[in-house]
Amino acid sequence: MARCNAGQRRCTEEQAAQWAADRQQEEAASSNPDMDIIRAELIASPRPSGFSERRARLDALGGHYEMPAGVRVEPVNASGVSAEWTVSLRADHSRVLMFLHGGGYVSGSLKSHRHLVAELGRLTQARTLALDYRLAPEHPFPAALDDALAGYRFLLAQGIAPRNIALGGESAGGGLAMATMVSLRDAGDPLPACAWLSSPWTDLRQSGATMASKASVDPLIQKPYLDELAAAYLNGADPGNPLVSPINASLQGLPPLLIHVGSAETLLDDSIRLAAAAGAAGMRVTLDIWPDMIHAFTLFYQQVAMARLALERVAAFLRTMTGRSS
Secondary structure, eight states, rough: EOOOSSGGEEEHHHHHHHHHHHHHHHHHOOOOOHHHHHHHHHHSSSSOHHHHHHHHHHHHHTTTTTOOOOOEEEEETHHHHHHEEEEEETTEEEEEEEEEOTTTSSSOOOSHHHHHHHHHHOOOOOTEEEOOOOOOTTTOOTHHHHHHHHHHHHHHTTTTTTTGEEEEEHHHHHHHHHHHHHHHHHHOOOOEEEEESSOOOOOOOHHHHHHHHHTTTOSSHHHHHHHHHHHHHHSOOOOOOOTTTGSOOTTTTTTOEEEEEESSSHHEEEEEEEHHHHHTTOOOOEEEETTOOOGGGGGGGOOOOHHHHHHHHHHHHHHHHTTOOO
């Protein structure tokens, strides 16, 4: 016999299973209306098979959003890495967010995430440096990591104090941000003040439980697709290497983390396990799981109210961690 929650009445196992199924249907029916629009748009524009076509699709996806008013974009060579500054009217030039875009290490660019990076800088009242790191399969591991490290060291060479630098990364960029901090720590370099990770991909073996349990509700990321991306990036390297799967890294001594992830994505477990590992290692870590949100949901902030709220929380965290209280 099983005890049903409804009315605390006793019921059979079959009745309990039916109640659970009904509850699951109710939750599915109460999805976020803003996100439902995004889901429909993604379904209407399916992912192509070729790498060049995928890159064009992601650029088009981000490129149709408007830039925040009053933000200036300045191309820069960051120690050999193509990059760009975004600077808002109220930006404190002594504080910088270095951003690493998503795209599974094979796509994504300055163009695809420019609107998001600019808004983060505006809300944080800091300059942002977005890196156009090299992509696989043309440039497999460790090219992206080398570029991220070069970008960070470029900021140090510009006289930006580490305590005023934050790292930000989305999806693959989130895993790359973690690998960057691990590499900096191991090299004895000064660490940034903090990091924000959005839907980070931290396990290139795809071993998380939600890879299967969330497959039916995730419109973007599935295991076969991630396996393909991992193979392109790894080019024969060990997928368990902590610098490609930072879920396996020693995390002692790293700066505070804010992790954002949606409840409707296969990479949910990557974030949950990373937060647990970070906490066990003595890191200060905050994990925010946003209901009904999909992978990299903050990319859609101009259409999704919950994504705008998430960015405001990110900005508050970054301001506090980099020394600006308001």
